Amino acid sequence: YEGQAAVELEHLARRGRAVPLEFGVSAGVLDAAPLIVELVSLLRSGTPAADLAAGFHDAVIAATAQAVCQAAAGIATVGLTGGVFVNRLLREG
Secondary structure, eight states: OTTHHHHHHHHHHHTSOOOOOOOEEETTEEEOHHHHHHHHHHHHTTOOHHHHHHHHHHHHHHHHHHHHHHHTTTOSOOOOOSGGGGSHHHHHO
16 A cells, blocks of 8 residues: 555654654755665664664654744744654654
């Protein structure tokens, strides 16, 4: 099904201890390139997949908050919608 990979990644992240990862964020736009480079490096060095999944979720949360603050300057309420926010870790983060 369409959301299977995302659901499995969320469940994996629940078992991990987040490693520090981050997206680049500029003018409200997320740049995944730095995060992907770091994920590959950590994966090759043997970092457990659950820790990478948890770190990825933390990075999405931080980058989303940063992008929203950049894009919504002066706006008090924003809505985060779409299937990605069915993910409890992201929604609660």
